[in-house]
Amino acid sequence: MSEQNTLTYARVNDDIIRMLDKPTFKWWALFLPTLFFVGFGLFCFIYQVYSGLGVAGYRHPVFWGVYITDFVFWVGIAHSGTLISAILYLFRANFRMSIYRIAEAMTVFAVLTAGLFPIIHLGRPWNFYWLFPYPNQRELWVNFKSPLVWDVFAVSTYLTVSALFFFIGMIPDIAAVRDRVTEAPRKIIYSILSLGWKGSNWEWLHYTRAYLFFAAFATPLVLSVHSVVSWDFAMSNLPGWHTTIFAPYFVAGAIFSGLGMVIMLTVPIRKIFHLEDYITLDNYDGMAKLLILTSGIIGYAYGAEFFMAWYSGNPAEWGQYYYRITGEYAIFYWIMIVCNVVIPIPLWFKSVRRNLKILFIMSIFINIGMWFERFNIIVISLSHGFDPAAWGIYKPSWVEVGITVGSFAWFLMFFLLFLKTLPAVSIAEMKEILPVPKKEAQT
């Protein structure tokens, strides 16, 4: 297809709606294992609820571990979706057009995944709703001083806004699908979801304004949600957590890992669904430049943290950072440094930025590195606090591994369903950057 370099309105419709055809064997081959792993994760969780959190690897003094790591990781992944769809929309960055739908879907599913972990990690998950301020006859209220309550609001707000934004952006496209499909159940579902979209001028007028407002509304969330997540740590007094750098550091890290995830997802999709004309190398080039920027920011943050710990002269603070590079967990620290700071260095070269194979592999390392960044912040800090008598080493158990794998499967499951049910590339917006069709071309 790439030989026909001209995209037309009709071809856009054809190409994108074709993605919603009956699932192939390949799709099922991917989907069924994800279902299995989701099931295994669910089993692990039920087992954990039944037995108690002891089946996880937690121990004194490391009371947060892989689950919170996963939580922060998935919230981070979520961020670049909104960044691409909202912020880049406001900046009129056209390279977002082809990928923003996938990025938004990723956001919604990542938040869905992330939102599970605070519940999974609870000692008494059946009481999770106590974290919401709801009126009750016992007159019990939540503690608004607690960063965990801020988290509840941040994540639920984020989920609501990103889901709405995702949905609103999709209405014209759903209408397009509705117009194509003929068989009964799909037709009805798409009719309902398209909210009776006709594509009238009046509708477009209001729609574009609404979309702009949503973009403006979602933009601060990109910064605020992950700042709030970082305050889960920064608001404590623990050496390694108690630092003012965390909010920008976490936001940059979130965008870094989120872009990595977008690349990881789009490279295979582009290949499988032959979307080379839609998701272009220029798009990747733009994302790769953002990777360089965010990698630089977090690299600087690593250094700044370290310097401040040394410069403070505080034995607990310096003890923590010295332990990070030399202690039992040092290997994870160095994995993080290599993945997040060293591996992205070649992106300074244009040829690397446009080489999808290298980008794909790099994005895998970036995500590994970012997962370990959260792990290091959480686990190493906790294991080496103020009181030397209470130092201890945490190792995740198979239950935590099972639930983590399950979370990836859970995310992938939604994503695979999305690919087969909703237009993965924005039809309407793709057309904005195409020349307006001539009458005869419409035949």
Next chain:
Amino acid sequence: MSEDKKGGIKRRDFLKIIGVAGGTAVVASSCSEPVEQIIPYVIPPEGIIPGVPNWYASTCRECPAGCGILVKNREGRAIKIEGNSKSPINNGASCARGQAALQGLYNPDRIRSPLSKNDAGKLRPLGWEGAEKTLTEKIEELRGNSKTGNIVFLSNHISGSLNKLVGEWMDALGGKHIEYETFAHEPLKEANKISFGIDKIPTYHIDKSKYLLSFGADFIETWLSPVEYTKQFSKMHSYKDKTMGKFVHVEPRASLTASSADEWISAKPGTEGFLALGIANAIVNSGQSPNGGGGLRGLLSKYSPDQVSSVTGVPVQTITQIAKEFSTMQPSLAIGGGVSVTSTNATQTLVAINILNYVAGNIGETVDFGDTLTLSNVNSFQDITSLVSSMENGEIDILFLYDVNPAYTLPKVLKFSEALEKVPFVVSFSSFLDETTEAANLILPDNTPLESWGDYSAKESVHGLIQPVMSPVFNTKGTGDVILSVSGQVEELNGRFTQTTFYDYLRDSWKEIWAGAQGAGDFETFWKDCLENGGYYLEVPSRRVSISSAISSVKFTEPEFTGDGDFYFMAYPSYRYYDGRGANKPWLQELPEALSTGVWSSWVEVHPDTAKKLNVKLGDFLSIESPEGVIEIQVYIYQGIRPDTLSVMIGQGHTSYGRYAKDRGVNPITILPLSTDELSGGFAWLSTKVKAAKVNKHEQFVQTQYTTTQHDRGMVQAVTLTELQQGLHHEEHHAPDFYPPREYDRYRWGMAIDLQKCVGCGACVTACYAENNIAFVGKELVAKRRDMAWIRIERYFEEANNNAGFQTRFLPMLCQQCGNAPCEPVCPVYATYHNPEGLNGMVYNRCVGTRYCANNCTYKVRKFNFYTYKWPEPLNWQLNPDVTVRTKGIMEKCTFCVQRINHGKDLAKDEGRDVRDGDFKVACEQACPADAIVFGNLEDHESKASKLSHDDRGYKVLAEVNTLPAITYLKKVTQDKA
């Protein structure tokens, strides 16, 4: 309302169903155990008001010290043991073992009914009637054969009425009563006999001394009367009025006792006597002896510091220094006779120590021969060995075993178990199926001391009463009652005893004490008073003694060691298990050993240099070979031991004795040779040299603290005595804060912990477990750092400028009840909050288990319930009904015993006043034998806690985090290096 509804269950029906189902469950579950008379109050028993505890005074029988105890009984169940403040022995304090006696009472592995061994060698339960009949028949059969003198009643040290009864019974049967104590301290008796002509163990007055020199006497752990002496030591060694006593400990190993010493001196094993003589020599030669050497100058002349130094390996300068201090810091006291240093010359060593005390003028001052210990009366080790050989020769027909476990506590080479098999009929009165009782033909389980009447007198000035604090948990019967009952059934003995119950017998024998008591009124009043006070206490005047001429005949020799290994092998009694009898109590198993913080196991202590030489690391296994056997044991590397010595605690390595004791650690007694002390004939514990080699095995060394140093965090701070005397510049500065300081109305609960007093014994830890329903979790979970202790003893080894090169420091760490608590703001659901009295309240029901509070806790004192922990029936009977039992998924921590605070407030309210200092004590404070912990109201500026919190030595741990803890620690005081 429910009547209007159609269908469903009506309220009445629901209650009926519940009643029937519940009732059935109660009946079904209580059939096997006679408990139903305790709880369902159809007719409420008199004197029991639900919610109001009854306290019973009694006597602790966990070791021969015989501390007075008060047992708290709630709704018919004993739930807590505390020291009896009226007892002159322990003055209200207790130790971890005493606290854990409840877990003996409620031990799930107790023998629940009489058992007899059938022909197949299986133990079968039978009723008391049948059991007593079996015994009666056996006795009559034996007497029918007109054989006498071949019945032996082997008991532990029992004094008082039971001792008398057993004696009379044995007389009547023509048998013999032998009292066997694992740690009988025979050399102490013998040395006193030689030195002063008194065959007794005296009482020491550590509290009156200013300078204490201990030659291996582990008085904080097991020696004679640990609680009593720890309490005395705390008085002597605490900092007060710009002065404090000095304590020097000589032992090849830095024991827990040595850890509290200002100097630990590691003389070559078995040469402590020479060191004592060298010090005495130096005192006499420098003219410091008040009695001018008392005619011993000649004897001492051979032991100049130079000569002694070459024998003991202790520098001359140290010897003369000690001599100088010992004679100038008067009154001083030298003690000795710890089990772990009992070698073949133990009596000589103790004679030498007597000489040292004598030349320094301490005899009659700090050593008191008036009030001697009844432990002096137990049988000698020779009696035991001859008993074993009679058993071996088939000369014993019936052997009664009462509270002894010689199959475990005697060295294997003596072959007690083999000899036991040759005894045709063995009767055990033990409560537990231990190594010895397993071999018994008939088991007549005794009530534990908490369920029985009795008395015990540890020393002449104390007649302790033992009274049942609850009805028996199982189908057991007091041994005194069994003896009386069986005697009534044996034809010839009929009429020998007028009493039918041991209670009557006890009262009759107390009439003699009453007769001796002056101005006691009528017997009933006397009896009631004694029951209330826990016994009868009298003043025994101290006795003047003079040195005996026999002393000159003593030849001081170096000890003999069997085996040709490179290492001295030291088996030391454990302060948690004593001679092994404590090992079946999970609280004691889970109480971290203070120095290694190891739990649920035993290990060999290896010096770092030796470890390097043997190529072993922490957690590796060593095979230790003596001429008598080999043990394989895990390594703990400890700088507080001589490089030429290996040491293993006594008390673990049981092959039976219940689920908590069985197959844990190693029993070092198995490889000890049958060496005895030359002069006394007592068993010589330190008498073998062993070979050690690494074996190819490694396991995690399960401990509760993996660090050994403070990493510059200033956790345990210290000042030198000189600094204090010169006046410490103490400032209490308040960090600037955005918020106004918290205002407290009447109460702000706080605590002061004197680190100079804390000896690290762990009594507070076990008391806390008992009071607050803290779950024990077992070795596997402690290995994952999931122990639930609310208070832990942190131990740090600090480099120091002393003989040892290091100093051990302990820090009891519990919730600091911060005024500015990091845990409070982070809880999303207010499960932890600041209460108006300054406590960090913890609402278990509200906790969802985010665990953020624990992450943010500066002191890491919050414990999380990873599982719902279970107390196997009937251990759960001990649970304190005033304290919630926590379930999985919630956080818990020290509450400052809020239930006791509330109780105290209630009582004060009844009297229309505020709580006063001393109205109540929190559990850790109450138990502490060193009086290191003081709890009180900081708003009451007259309270002791409040005053101490402004002490010059006061500091807050990690004050820089600005958590404003309610606990003030008082710095440890170190002696300046002279």
